[in-house]
Amino acid sequence: MTNADHAGGILTIDLDAIAGNYRLLNGKCAASGAKCAAVIKADAYGLGAAVVGPALESAGCRVFFVALTGEGVSLRGVLPKAEIHVLAGPLAGNEDTFEEYGLVPTLNSLGDVDTWAAFCRRQDHRLPANLQIDTGMSRLGLPPGELDVLADDPSRLDGLAVANMISHLACADEPGHSLNRRQLESFTRARTRIAAGAKASLANSSGIFLGPEYHFDLARPGAALYGVGPVPGIPNPMAQVVHLQGRILQVRDVDSPQTVGYGAIHRFAQPTRIATVAVGYADGYLRSFSDSGCVYVGDIRAPVVGRVSMDLITVDVSGAPESGTRPGTLVDVIGPHNPIDTIAKEGGTIGYEILTSLGHRYHRVYSSSQAGRA
Numbered sequence: 001m002t003n004a005d006h007a008g009g010i011l012t013i014d015l016d017a018i019a020g021n022y023r024l025l026n027g028k029c030a031a032s033g034a035k036c037a038a039v040i041k042a043d044a045y046g047l048g049a050a051v052v053g054p055a056l057e058s059a060g061c062r063v064f065f066v067a068l069t070g071e072g073v074s075l076r077g078v079l080p081k082a083e084i085h086v087l088a089g090p091l092a093g094n095e096d097t098f099e100e101y102g103l104v105p106t107l108n109s110l111g112d113v114d115t116w117a118a119f120c121r122r123q124d125h126r127l128p129a130n131l132q133i134d135t136g137m138s139r140l141g142l143p144p145g146e147l148d149v150l151a152d153d154p155s156r157l158d159g160l161a162v163a164n165m166i167s168h169l170a171c172a173d174e175p176g177h178s179l180n181r182r183q184l185e186s187f188t189r190a191r192t193r194i195a196a197g198a199k200a201s202l203a204n205s206s207g208i209f210l211g212p213e214y215h216f217d218l219a220r221p222g223a224a225l226y227g228v229g230p231v232p233g234i235p236n237p238m239a240q241v242v243h244l245q246g247r248i249l250q251v252r253d254v255d256s257p258q259t260v261g262y263g264a265i266h267r268f269a270q271p272t273r274i275a276t277v278a279v280g281y282a283d284g285y286l287r288s289f290s291d292s293g294c295v296y297v298g299d300i301r302a303p304v305v306g307r308v309s310m311d312l313i314t315v316d317v318s319g320a321p322e323s324g325t326r327p328g329t330l331v332d333v334i335g336p337h338n339p340i341d342t343i344a345k346e347g348g349t350i351g352y353e354i355l356t357s358l359g360h361r362y363h364r365v366y367s368s369s370q371a372g373r374a
């Protein structure tokens with residue numbers, strides 16, 4: 001979709017806000033002597049890694065994390081000089097790809113350690129890899145039993161270079177959760193047992209806000225860069241990055257006993273003005289917003305009435321002026337009055353899912369004060 005007039009919605013991504021968010025997080029890390037990386041997996045949380053990556057690099061970021069090898073390969077094309085880390089390990093057979101594109105794998109098991117160490121020995125070259133320890137999330141990383149084996153036989157690491165010892169927090173967005181401290185302790189203990197002297201990385205976005213003892217050498221924020229609030233319950237310190245506008249296609253007046261949309265779940269009790277907006281679940285406007293979400297016409301709230309369809313929603317614009325609701329007009333689907341975290345809550349999900357669900361039918365605009373990028 002290149003022509004804004006042909007699209008049902010306009011998605012504006014504020015690169016200056018992403019840069020400002022990076023600088024805020026980097027400042028917090030720098031205060032405790034840590035570096036700040038950027039996690040740009042899942043196409044930079046849906047916002048476009050090919051544009052967001054270079055914007056973050058311009059803001060001073062030198063270290064990037066992605067989830068998958070393929071993401072690292074694509075990213076190398078736009079970030080020729082950056083340090084690119086892949087959170088997945090090498091699968092036997094794809095080690096060459098890491099070396100060819102200069103990607104740092106994350107070793108998540110003894111099997112990964114052996115695969116990478118053997119590869120390094122074949123190349124006769126110490127290649128960097130992160131070593132991930134499972135400190136309580138039970139998702140990726142060496143489980144405690146494998147950590148014991150490695151501590152007893154550190155020679156298994158011979159030939160490779162441990163770039164960072166890493167682990168991931170399960171409950172960083174709940175500052176009072178006891179698992180945070182237990183993970184911190186278990187991570188600190190693991191560091192004394194293996195790869196002593198290697199750099200360490202534990203904190204995601206929310207982890208940075210748990211305090212300096214969680215920063216270690218390198219923090220790995222993702223969501224906060226894109227405007228998601230890192231600490232639920234306090235005012236969001238991050239700048240909003242996403243502005244999503246949906247286009248009104250048609251307006252009609254309805255009244256009892258009419259209904260609207262699939263399943264006829266919404267009945268009208270009084271005369272109501274309905275606008276049909278060209279955004280639907282195919283665009284990532286979740287079906288769970290049916291009869292519960294809202295858009296804004298300027299400052300006026302317009303609740304979603306009836307079910308979200310694939311390409312369309314219907315909203316109650318009875319309270320909005322006619323001038324703001326003519327066909328062709330844009331309404332705020334994500335904007336100053338309904339930021340990501342607010343609508344995520346309304347849809348029973350989290351900002352991460354709202355971002356990564358943003359569809360590809362929107363006309364995308366990258367706004368920046370820097371010349372050549374708008």
Ligand SMILES: *Cc1c(COP(=O)(O)O)cnc(C)c1O
Binds near residue numbers: 206223
């Ligand atoms: C996704 C991810 C991050 C970033 O997490 P945010 O909560 O988005 O800041 C950091 N580390 C690992 C291992 C991850 O999977």
